[in-house]
Ligand code: ADP
């Protein structure tokens with residue numbers, strides 16, 4: 001008899017273990033590890049889905065009481081066993097259930113028929129088609145003429161892309177026979193093509209004429225040398241913006257592919273623009289595919305299958321592309337590895353960078369993490385030798401880094417300038433308008449209205465026990481209390497600045513909309529585009545606005561961090577950062593790191609082409625190291641300063657931190673459980689327990705949230721703590737109404 005261990009598709013912690021089932025005769029061939037099954041489960045034997053995670057010939061229980069699998073699902077994609085191991089690793093490292101983890105590693109779980117779209121392509125050159133059309137006009141073949149007219153009406157640059165088959169039939173009111181006739185005459189071709197495949201079927205993969213510079217070459221050689229010798233490492237490619245990191249990726253990929261292996265390129269969703277993807281298409285043609293959130297289920301399934309069948313060698317995409325089932329994965333690239341979007345916000349709350357390293361380890365692949373502003377984690381590991389550091393210090397193609405001027409906004413206020421534009425920035429904007437060059441105004445809006453500061457001296461009201469800003473808590477629309485989200489310390493909203501006594505204190509509130517309005521007031525002649533979550537519905541809108549700015553249809557682009565990635569704007573010679581410190585005081589130990597990253601990336605947008613760029617960085621805290629270092633694009637000084645802070649306060653990457661989130665529909669219950677758990681944990685001497693305190697979102701969908709932070713030197717120690725807490729909660733009747741979630745190093 002054959003028995004299967006099945007993980008049931010229910011994300012409830014108490015059911016998060018395999019249940020054994022009997023595999024009926026007829027399914028013994030297809031019941032493999034990773035297969036999806038239907039099973040009877042629980043009271044009344046409700047039909048449920050599940051995944052086989054193990055097989056054996058030994059029963060665990062009384063066979064009489066063991067139930068049978070209903071069937072193995074025909075349409076279910078079978079998970080590769082290493083992906084199941086990876087799911088287990090994710091569950092162990094980040095908490096959550098095995099079911100959630102399996103779903104994460106299997107972004108495609110169902111076979112879905114792919115949707116075919118037929119297109120009509122011209123087979124001959126435009127001139128030839130035009131001549132043929134004129135010929136037909138003379139012969140009064142009006143139906144054929146209509147078809148050729150439609151093909152010729154396409155913009156010249158898209159002539160080769162053809163026209164949608166169904167649309168052509170409808171618009172030209174012709175029969176299929178007419179099209180067949182044109183095919184027979186060798187003028188057109190009808191091809192079934194998946195919408196999402198290479199959208200430029202006529203771009204042949206081409207040799208580019210870029211010769212790598214010395215720095216790029218030595219990075220590539222280092223990776224490939226190791227690769228040939230069978231050494232698989234994690235590399236951190238630290239290269240300033242525009243230093244040609246993408247060229248390095250592509251060279252390494254090319255070499256890996258030539259040896260019959262495949263590559264995954266992770267790019268944050270926001271940077272997954274037409275421009276970025278197109279560079280890969282141009283280089284690798286049809287061997288590339290893209291996974292992203294706009295694909296339908298059928299399209300995803302098709303991508304997945306093509307990867308599995310070896311029809312493609314490169315998969316590009318955000319987080320979920322990491323789980324592409326290639327046969328022989330040789331290389332994983334994580335571009336912009338510092339990006340926060342690599343951290344999943346849903347359980348399992350995994351970090352794609354860490355999971356990439358783990359998957360590579362399991363399969364014997366190399367990893368390249370790339371960034372102009374590496375995460376503290378990545379750089380720390382590079383400095384300890386866990387990762388290999390590769391550096392690109394110069395901009396490729398000879399462009400120089402922009403010059404940066406720091407403007408002290410306190411000084412502006414003192415000199416009675418109440419505008420959001422310093423005098424220097426306003427002058428420079430006027431110059432650009434005169435010279436018909438472009439400007440980006442960047443509002444660093446993370447933590448919008450997220451802290452209270454003094455407009456006179458710049459003091460930010462912070463916690464006395466942690467180096468974070470206190471968060472304003474509103475009561476009847478007024479700021480009532482200020483609270484530390486790390487240790488729970490709180491004070492009443494003060495009436496005057498505790499440092500200088502000024503009454504000009506308040507929450508910092510400035511949105512892109514106001515900025516746009518002020519630009520229109522102060523520079524009425526300028527054409528302005530605003531870009532933020534409100535003006536860009538979906539990524540199409542995002543691409544469209546960026547394109548029109550890139551085409552010179554506006555003088556000034558106003559936006560949030562959205563505007564800093566994935567696009568080259570050769571016309572931009574001025575970047576104004578309106579309030580650099582907005583992200584500095586968000587009550588998060590990563591605030592300085594995020595600020596440095598945002599500023600350095602924003603500054604990197606100026607002067608990419610032949611014209612040198614300028615950056616004006618306005619701030620209330622001109623002496624803060626993240627601002628000073630970003631202005632100089634001096635990553636190393638920033639890193640060292642920040643590492644001291646992390647060391648002092650025991651934060652990652654030096655130490656590790658576990659957030660224990662305690663949820664209940666009743667406030668006092670979540671407080672009681674959080675209090676109890678904290679008390680228990682405090683008995684251990686090798687960890688530091690902070691809190692409990694209200695979570696940064698204290699109530700979410702009517703559930704109250706308390707949080708406890710636990711710091712330990714070793715990550716594994718925190719995993720152990722997590723497991724102990726889970727075991728306690730699973731076996732305790734007392735807290736059935738509460739739920740506990742975990743958050744590692746976030
Ligand atoms: P990064 O990814 O580091 O921001 P990119 O790879 O996008 O940099 O390169 C920036 C620009 O420099 C691109 O337009 C690219 O084509 C160009 N470039 C890269 N490497 C070279 C090179 N060796 N010679 C000339 N131009 C280059």
Ligand code: ZN
Nearest residue numbers: 454457497500
């Ligand atoms: Zn003050």
Ligand code: ZN
Nearest residue numbers: 463466484487
């Ligand atoms: Zn505190």
